[in-house]
Amino acid sequence: MIQSVFSNKSMEEVTESCKGQGLRWMQLQPLLSESCLVEDIIKRAESLGYSGIVITCDEPNFPVRYSTMKESKIKNDVIRNPEVFGNFSKETNDRIFSSESNFHSEIKKKMFEPISWDWVDWVRSITTLPIILKGILNPHDAEEALKHDIQAIYVSNHGGRVLDSVPPTLYALPEIIKAVNGKVEVYVDGGIRHGTDVLKALALGARAVFVGRPIIWGLACNGEDGVFDALQMLGDELRAVMASTGCKRTSEVTPDVIRLASNYHS
Template sequence: MRLTLGDFARAAKSRLDPAVWDFFEGGAGEERTLAANTEAFDRLWLRPSVLRGAGRPETAATVLGCSWDAPVAVAPLAYQTLAHPLGELATVRGTADAARVPVVISTFAGREIEELAAAGGGPLWLQVYCLRDHSMTRRLIGRAADAGFEALVLTVDAPRLGRRLRDLRNGFRLPAGIVPANLQGHDFTVPALHAMTEFAPDLDWSVVDWLRSVSTLPVLLKGILTGGDAVRAAEAGADGVIVSNHGGRQLDGVPASLDVLPEIVAAVAGRLPVLLDGGVRRGRDVLAALALGADAVLVGRPVLHGLAVDAQRGVTDVLDILLAELTDAMALAGLRTLADIGPRLVRPAVVRPVGEGG
């Protein structure tokens, strides 16, 4: 019986080829940032209030003017067909079976955009890498808009991919038949080498204007880690920011997403929505992020774990667990709606010096 997202992670590891597991799970460098993302949530305590009549909490959220069943979305995850042949198709269907929340589809998805839009799921957003060939990026965005996608998520922290030592040690290459279904004409076999040759290396803030010129969809910038960049994003016309260190997969040694969230929330001062990804593994983690000012969170690797374990049903089970934990945590913390969540809900955990007894 799998009762936590950790249970799904352990089951997925036993099912996946070790090199594929490392591709999904690994981070850059010594993986300090990868570890920090989950540890940051462990450094916070929740402070419940009692007798609040919160036994049936409401998790509904509104982000970018759209109603979601919960303040949770599925993060962009490349090459999901490595986890299961149905890949993103199972993820979209499985997410819809759990709740009406967005799924962010990677530029490097293994299933075609039109197929995913026709799957009858919930809201779809497109994650965008700007390639040297701007016409290829433009065509991808146009196809997503025509298919009914609702937003663009521009990844801004990847002029190239980070140095991921697990992949280097494994000599990781995409197996035969695993390709990005929405891109053509390139050799994608080694993701890091492809990124080095095909990602636009000279992106600056004008890219937001360029996206505006090719699409009317809302634009969120993913990979913001400082208040200054969050302000620049607002000034450049972004519709939202996602506080993210790319799951610890880009520059090792940067802070956990949760640790920089308060700075970014203060900097944007309500001018645009702030979302967070990185390290969310429990319903109470969602509460902690919202208490520190996030409007919603994105969940990544646990969705891959569910996909690897039981395809569409596994994705549904992972999200059902997370949302059930969120509902339980809200009720037990005395929170009737998301509007009741604020900074008073959390406090830093007290860490005793080594050797101190009591």
């Protein structure tokens, strides 16, 4: 599980809830003006048994989201409530979200700044945990990432919520796989709705496949049981399609089991 730094439950609460079991990674935004906060988040993650730091690379600025602009009328006294950003203390929330400004303007000004390789190197210097770069779509970026002592590349387009003209991740994945040439693991998310999508991603070379919206849908429909059901459905579908393609285990899911649509058009 990847937990966002902006989640409404703290790392401590998540760790207690899962009794320290399961794979847990902490996802960071490039909070360049909040280096002390970033260091605190990382040190807490280390002490609580989190096993990786995911750096969000694909949101260097606050995107134009008209729905979010409408929501900017939310009062900052609501945002400063620790129940909203569970990983931030009340003092941190009070400092970041001043009562004079609205949520949209403050989050844009203080939470989203252009990421740099120097910042990645700085994060690398303050932790021994594996670092995963999330949001890579360009093979040149993947090649550059290898020079900065990262442990995995995470192919993601942020669900189209940052830039709605980016390519589907399954289109970008083969080029990233080729660029890293087995030097680090490659993960992917984006548009994963069925077990067939998981199979396609694995066949194209992904080491792991992540999902986001299906989990939220399950949670919204039926709480914890809904999340379990959503994951169960994906697992059942994957096992079924693996059987249909003659694969007994995921290691047998190779490019041979899929055909690209371009192969059928002249």
